[in-house]
Amino acid sequence: MVDLSAIQAFIFDVDGVLTDGTLLALNTGEQARSFHIHDGFAIRHALRKGYRVVIISGREETGVRKRLESLDVRDIYLGVDDKMKIFNTYINLHRLDPAHIAYMGDDVPDMEVMRRCAVAACPADATPDVQAISSYVAARPGGHGAVRELVEAVMKTQGTW
Template structure:
């Protein structure tokens, strides 16, 4: 893949949460609380991209306050949690941000992400994504979900734009 060409139009990143920003592990406590771990390097890259003018969005099927607060702490403005139809949210996001699909890099890890990944300019996934996702991706990070895959994608694209 010619990375310079593939990454040249990217103006926005969209990420799934479970399996992308986290490793997919969920700790469940007796009181019903559910906890996930986020990678600090991924968080740095997200904030850095926002500061450099990229639009960051999160689209996830699950909805939990802890995840929302973590994303807010990273200055993410476009947070869509509890989403049943990621494609509908993707289309609305494109309209709201006046973007074309080819200007978006989307990182997902499982079947619910495929419809959006097939439309965006750059479909990416962590190394441990589901086989169906690995088969359609333009870019597979060497990093695992929740272990720097988000940082890898953001850094690579920003470096091609000389913005890192």
Template sequence: MEKSYKELLNDITTFIFDVDGVLTDSSVHVTETGEMLRVMNIRDGFAMKAALESGYKVCIISGGNNEGVKIRLRNLGIHDIHLASPNKVETFKEYIELYTIKPESILYMGDDIPDYHVMKLVGLPTCPQDASPEIKAISKYISHKNGGKGAVREVIEQVMKVQGKWHLYYDGKHD
């Protein structure tokens, strides 16, 4: 019998996120010089940092490549950042082999076709509310939030609450 979404939360040790459409709202602001700017959610950042501080692994796999995104993620303490990934499945396999991670212990959040094949390999494929229909169809959980609007925070918070780790962030033990 297949585990329910809520039961799967207990098994998660690793979060993997796409950038555009997950950590951002899919918009790209283009400056006069051609620089592409993205907007990221502060609460998503707080949750990723909280996950890292609680012992979870956090990895980013994205086809996009933006130095500002890399700097933002590094400032949160994320070291496994794979930008300009031409093949997300290959990057994923290298990552889990490097750290000896079981695919069933991974929550992956993606939003569009480039995430499809890697999402089929993880224990808990998830997506933002505004993901493409193909991604929604294979997701075991669809956030109530859109990409870039707190979807990442929502799934991290749920995992940490189920595993009894979220309370550390509001009871003063992490000031």
């Protein structure tokens, strides 16, 4: 069983974690995604209880940013080519110890950062390589409550849920 008692911050990828990875190509050129309401509740609840929530994603989409901002997430990094660079800059700026961070990713671009965090987490449908390095594999797939599952598990362990 993974130790969730020291987690103070969550870092999430977007596509395949907060969404199911499906992109709907609209006639307008926009690419729509769907987010699970339970994940949104958990993120907002964690923020209100004093946890940090950080988003690091390779894709930049206005709709994604608006959704995250509506949940009161302020640390949003979209269109990121080098997730490790953003991670290092962020933890140095905020003086965070990776031993207090849970990172949930689903694919190869997440793996380097996942290896640096106390809890490397992934949705049930993450790639096999990501599952192999994860200390926490959610029962739920990305975009269907995997984020809620992790946040709730951490907060219940710490008595803050």
